[in-house]
Amino acid sequence: MAIASNQSAIAPLRRSWGRGLIIAGTLLFILTALAQALNAAGILKLGLTNWRPTLFAFLVFAVAIGAGQVLMRGQAGWRALFILPAGLFTVAMAIFPTLFGLSIAFTDWNLASLTGQKFNGxxxxxxxxxxxxxxxxxxxxxxxxxFVLVEYAIAFALALLLNAEIRARKFWRVVFLIPLMLSPVAVSWMVGKSMLEYRFGPVARFARWIGFQNPSFFTDPWVARIWIEIMDAWVSIPFVMILLLAGLQALPKEITEAAKVDGASPWQRFWQITFPLMLPVSLTAIVLRIIFKLKLADIIITVTSGGPGGATDSVSSFIYREYRDRSNVGYGTMLAMFYLVVIVIFITVLLNVLSKRMRRMT
Incomplete structure (x- = not known):
């Protein structure tokens, strides 16, 4: 009631000034950013050498939003100023770089070329x-x-093991978490570049000792993919495992104990009680792991550089090499933007499907 009375006490002219201020600041920012994007693409020749005008327009836009809120909403507008910095930070750190990337994606811009950046539609x-x-x-x-499903199965088995009453349980929990503490690049050098080195690596020597003539782990496409997955899984399975272990420890023990008294076997207790109760945690762990998997690049770049013949390339590693090896900024940015759209659509559909399934089960 107090907020409603405060809103009604604000003069209509003051509200109009607030709306006008917000609209003017927004238009100034949009037009400045659009002009600079067209200038950067070479469509307009405005003589702008940097993006400072857009930065200044964004600061004016931020001040206009804050002042407009106060003029339009009074005390409620002052309270809105406390959350305004978070929204403006999101615009500055996420939305604006994305729009800047889009402006680059539609240009022919190769750093090795003397022609510079040109719009190519x-x-x-x-x-x-x-x-x-x-x-x-x-x-x-x-x-x-x-392969995330295989990682999930292994992580679930380890979580069940570490949740059981085994000897030195705390010690084994720390041991299984060690790979999570290592950098993927370090693992790539330690395993992919050292242990799996085809001439002097210990794994290659052991393979020759047992009878393989020319052991090579990254010449066959499928073998190379599997080794990339093994290294990535070794680093990442502990993350999924710790999420599942936390879920297992939160389960009510009375249910499983009652099922045990009723004569249910360990497999029946797992499949009919533990696994259904763990579905929310399991789906969360799988979705998070998929998101991290979609960014897979560092192990591939370090070990195979996408080889043999691009057989192990992820999209991220391919985009990286497009930038590093070919200096093709415009095309590389288009690849990244297209992949971003694919990820957003895929994750949105996945979350919608999973939420519908969960509602049906509950």
């Missing part, structure tokens, strides 16, 4: 659609994401 998108190496990387991502 949809040429980068058409090139992407015809790029077999990019689509090969997309197929690889499907394979790597499907």
């Amino acid at each position: 949809l040429d980068n998108l058409f090139q992407l659609l015809r790029d077999p190496f990019y689509w090969n990387a997309m197929v690889n991502m499907v394979i790597y994401v499907l």
